[in-house]
Amino acid sequence: MWGPSCWSFSDVRVITRSASSAAHQKVCVVGGGPAGFYTAQHLLKACQDVQVDIYERLPVPFGLVRFGVAPDHPEVKNVISTFTQTAHHARCCYYGNVNVGTDVSVEELREAYHAVVLSYGAEGNRSMGVPGEDLEGVYPAKDFVGWYNGLPSNRELNPGLDCETAVILGQGNVALDVARILLSPIDELKKTDITQRSLDALAQSQVRRVLIVGRRGPLQIAGTIKELREMVNLPDTKPEMVASEFEGMAEALKVIPRPRKRLTELMLKTAVDPPAEKERQRRQAASRSWGLRFLRSPLEVLAGPDGARVAGIRLAVNRLEGTGDGSVAVPTGEVETMDCGLVITSIGYKSLPIDPAVPFDPRKAIVPNSLGRVQQAAGLYCSGWLKTGPVGVIATTMNNSFDTAHSVVEDLTSGCLDATSAKPGSTGIGPLLDKRGVKPVSFSDWEKINQEERRRGAAQGKPREKLLDVEEMLKTART
Amino acid sequence: MGLPPSSSPTGLRRAASQSSSDNKVTVHFVNRDGEKITAKGSPGDSLLDLVINEDLDFDGFGACEGTLACSTCHLVFSEEVYEKLGPVTDEEMDMLDLAYGLTDTSRLGCQVCLTRALEGMEARVPESVADIRQTQDITMGMTMK
Numbered sequence: 001m002w003g004p005s006c007w008s009f010s011d012v013r014v015i016t017r018s019a020s021s022a023a024h025q026k027v028c029v030v031g032g033g034p035a036g037f038y039t040a041q042h043l044l045k046a047c048q049d050v051q052v053d054i055y056e057r058l059p060v061p062f063g064l065v066r067f068g069v070a071p072d073h074p075e076v077k078n079v080i081s082t083f084t085q086t087a088h089h090a091r092c093c094y095y096g097n098v099n100v101g102t103d104v105s106v107e108e109l110r111e112a113y114h115a116v117v118l119s120y121g122a123e124g125n126r127s128m129g130v131p132g133e134d135l136e137g138v139y140p141a142k143d144f145v146g147w148y149n150g151l152p153s154n155r156e157l158n159p160g161l162d163c164e165t166a167v168i169l170g171q172g173n174v175a176l177d178v179a180r181i182l183l184s185p186i187d188e189l190k191k192t193d194i195t196q197r198s199l200d201a202l203a204q205s206q207v208r209r210v211l212i213v214g215r216r217g218p219l220q221i222a223g224t225i226k227e228l229r230e231m232v233n234l235p236d237t238k239p240e241m242v243a244s245e246f247e248g249m250a251e252a253l254k255v256i257p258r259p260r261k262r263l264t265e266l267m268l269k270t271a272v273d274p275p276a277e278k279e280r281q282r283r284q285a286a287s288r289s290w291g292l293r294f295l296r297s298p299l300e301v302l303a304g305p306d307g308a309r310v311a312g313i314r315l316a317v318n319r320l321e322g323t324g325d326g327s328v329a330v331p332t333g334e335v336e337t338m339d340c341g342l343v344i345t346s347i348g349y350k351s352l353p354i355d356p357a358v359p360f361d362p363r364k365a366i367v368p369n370s371l372g373r374v375q376q377a378a379g380l381y382c383s384g385w386l387k388t389g390p391v392g393v394i395a396t397t398m399n400n401s402f403d404t405a406h407s408v409v410e411d412l413t414s415g416c417l418d419a420t421s422a423k424p425g426s427t428g429i430g431p432l433l434d435k436r437g438v439k440p441v442s443f444s445d446w447e448k449i450n451q452e453e454r455r456r457g458a459a460q461g462k463p464r465e466k467l468l469d470v471e472e473m474l475k476t477a478r479t
Numbered sequence: 480m481g482l483p484p485s486s487s488p489t490g491l492r493r494a495a496s497q498s499s500s501d502n503k504v505t506v507h508f509v510n511r512d513g514e515k516i517t518a519k520g521s522p523g524d525s526l527l528d529l530v531i532n533e534d535l536d537f538d539g540f541g542a543c544e545g546t547l548a549c550s551t552c553h554l555v556f557s558e559e560v561y562e563k564l565g566p567v568t569d570e571e572m573d574m575l576d577l578a579y580g581l582t583d584t585s586r587l588g589c590q591v592c593l594t595r596a597l598e599g600m601e602a603r604v605p606e607s608v609a610d611i612r613q614t615q616d617i618t619m620g621m622t623m624k
Contacts, residue, residue: 042538075546082542226573259576393577395551398539399607 023051023091025412026425028113030100031120032056033063035384037083038398039117042405044089047412051091053113053426055104058152059096059441059473060449061087063121065394066466067151070177071192072184074463079394087443093426096441097474101354103438104429110379112428114419115408117381118358118367118374119401122349122390128169132301133345136160137310141174141346148181148198150466152473155197160309161205163341167313169298170346171214172222173393178344179210180230183237183288193457193464207342209240213293215329217320218246218267219256221292225263231290232270238283240291241271256324267292295319296336297329301343312339349390364389372404379417381408445477452476504593509603510537522595526588526602527552537604545589547571550578552588555603560584563600564591580605 027043029036032054040052060066062080069076087094100106100120109116125140127133137160146154166182168175181189186203194202214221232239249268253261271292275283296315304311317334320327351367353360359375361368366389367382374380383404384397392400411417433440449467456465467473503519506529510516520529527541530552543549547570556564561584567575571590578585588602 038539073548075543075548078544078546078548079542081544224573225576226570229569229573257581259581262572262576393549395539395542395549395577395607398542398551399579402538402607 022425023049024422025050025115025419026113026423027052027115027117027408027412028109028425028429029054029117029119030106030109031063031118031384031386032058032061032094032096033119033121033384034065034079034083034394034397035119035121035386035401036063036117037061037086038401039119039383039405039408040092041082041086042402043408044086044091046405046409050412051093051425052089053093053095053429054087055098055100055109056094056096057099057120059470059477060446060467061094061096061443067146067149068174069149070145070181071149071194072180072188073177074192076394094443094446095426096443096446097470098433098438098440103436104432105357106355106380107357108429108432112424112426113379114412114417114423115379115381117372117383117404117408118386119382119384119404120351120354120386122351122365122385124350124352124365125345126348126350128298128301128345128347130298130300132303132310132313135301135303135310136308137163137341138301138343138345141168141170141178141344142349144178144344145174148194148202150195150468152468152470155195155468159201160342161201161207164206165209165211165338165340166207166342166344167338167340168210168212168344168346170222170348171212171292172346173224173227175212175344175346176223176227176231178346179212179290180227180234182207182210183234183290185235188235191461193462193466195466195468196460197468208288210288210290211240211293211338211340212290213296213315213338215295215297215318216327217294218249218264218292219252219260219323220320220325220327221263221267223263225259225266228263228266232266234290236286237288237290238286239270240289241267242291242293243272245292245294246271252323293338295329297331298345299335302337310341310343312337313343349385351386351390372400372407373411379411439474441474441477448479449473449476504595504598504600506593506597507599507601508535508537509601510535511604511606520593522593524593526554526591526593529593530588539607540604541589547574547587547589550574550587551607553578553580553605554586554588554591555580555582555605556584556586557601558584560597560600560602561586563594563596578605579607 027050029040036054040054043050043052065077086092125142139159143154143157147157168178190199246268253264295318299316300314301310302312315336316331317336318329319332321330322328350365359368367386368375369382369387372381372383374382381404383401388400412419453464453466457463505519508516518529518533527545530540539551542551564586571587575587
């Protein structure tokens with residue numbers, strides 16, 4: 001019915017757009033990750049008269065699907081095909097390389113669109129807040145993951161991997177991913193889309209032992225069974241657990257729901273049960289080890305003799321008050337030290353405010369909202385981790401985004417957004433960007449980058465070799 | 480799936496088996512609105528294949544395209560049907576464990592294959608998380624994979 005209505009500044013050809021019959025309701029989505037794409041998808045399906053424009057800071061789309069999901073979990077990235085279909089929808093347009101907050105403000109977007117959905121996720125880190133956190137050799141997990149996944153801002157991370165023991169604080173799936181990438185055989189990693197740079201670094205790595213440390217007990221671990229099983233089955237590694245940390249678990253197993261029960265059973269089996277002969281031999285031959293440690297909170301990261309690099313970590317020993325998910329770690333007064341040359345903090349991502357005009361709750365680090373409607377800001381919505389905090393897998397984000405889209409649709413149809421008055425949408429924003437020297441990257445520009453990455457990857461037997469540099473991405477986009 | 484028929488994900492349309500209509504297995508899906516949707520598939524097709532091939536409109540169903548990397552093809556069955564569905568691998572259980580509203584008769588649709596014995600079976604598409612208040616229900620504090 002309508003021709004494609006996307007246009008890009010990168011080339012002079014303007015793809016035909018039928019101005020008078022363009023979709024009347026204009027919605028803009030800020031952030032081109034899963035939350036943004038799922039929100040757009042749902043809006044397009046629910047409203048036949050809506051145009052959805054997705055703005056993304058980087059030239060390349062897909063957010064954490066590209067930069068967060070582990071390289072050895074390619075199936076999780078299959079959602080990219082549904083996002084690609086959404087981007088190709090006649091009433092959807094992708095504008096990469098646009099930084100909302102600096103290139104264009106949220107206020108300007110709100111003037112140009114009937115509704116603005118913020119889905120820019122969580123780009124910050126929760127810090128431990130302990131002395132020594134700034135020593136060399138201490139990295140937030142988000143940055144370490146960004147490094148091996150080719151996030152441009154982490155490409156120079158160059159983590160030091162010339163120590164034997166790494167300690168990871170936190171026991172969620174990100175922590176388990178990091179442990180697995182640190183200990184995976186290089187022959188496995190080299191077939192993935194892990195960056196060549198990090199592959200080379202890992203090939204030289206001296207890390208042989210990874211301890212994954214949590215504040216609370218085995219029943220509170222936030223990771224899930226698939227990731228734990230991958231550690232248990234990781235070639236050339238053996239588990240190194242402290243059996244006494246699992247005392248009393250067998251009793252607790254009787255009363256917990258199946259998911260938690262199966263996870264705990266796997267931990268118990270790995271930590272406590274004597275292995276079958278074949279497994280015993282496998283463990284004996286293994287050159288690397290990993291373990292979970294419980295009831296430990298970081299007190300201080302300790303420097304070695306040079307005073308600049310981490311050599312150990314001092315931990316408070318905790319006990320648990322309460323049971324189950326609600327239990328709380330309380331320090332006992334006892335203290336312990338672990339020697340290590342690499343510390344990775346995997347204690348949570350954190351959303352950051354990008355525009356002073358947007359309400360932000362600094363304590364919860366989310367945009368305050370009800371069902372995705374930003375409080376005290378008609379026409380402003382949020383979805384994904386910005387809405388609920390940085391917890392959940394892609395499917396969680398999908399449902400969360402569908403809910404926000406539902407709120408937007410309700411408001412568009414109920415009349416509480418002034419959807420009948422015309423808004424310019426991208427024709428209002430384009431000139432502003434142009435004046436400011438910002439050149440958006442279209443989805444077909446991304447497809448050129450995609451093709452180049454796949455071409456480079458094919459030469460190495462990998463699905464892709466990611467471009468690490470925004471300038472290089474832009475150059476490829478303009479060819 | 481929320482997308483027009485021409486744009487189903489690639490890789491899931493199996494080559495149609497050369498079967499007459501006798502060879503088809505009827506499945507009654509009950510969607511999240513309680514509506515009954517009847518579809519026919521060939522023996523050997525998974526329930527996800529059926530949903531894709533027949534363009535059944537279940538929001539967000541089958542996000543990982545049948546690769547056991549999500550739980551969005553979660554379906555719930557009666558006890559009687561569940562018993563006939565065959566064994567569940569650890570790999571499936573591991574992902575099923577993350578499904579919202581998990582029951583004792585839940586399976587992932589991408590892992591359940593049609594057989595003649597399942598003729599006329601009913602499969603309910605359960606609620607996914609409906610709003611922010613329900614995220615507190617999730618007993619496993621899931622973090623990004």
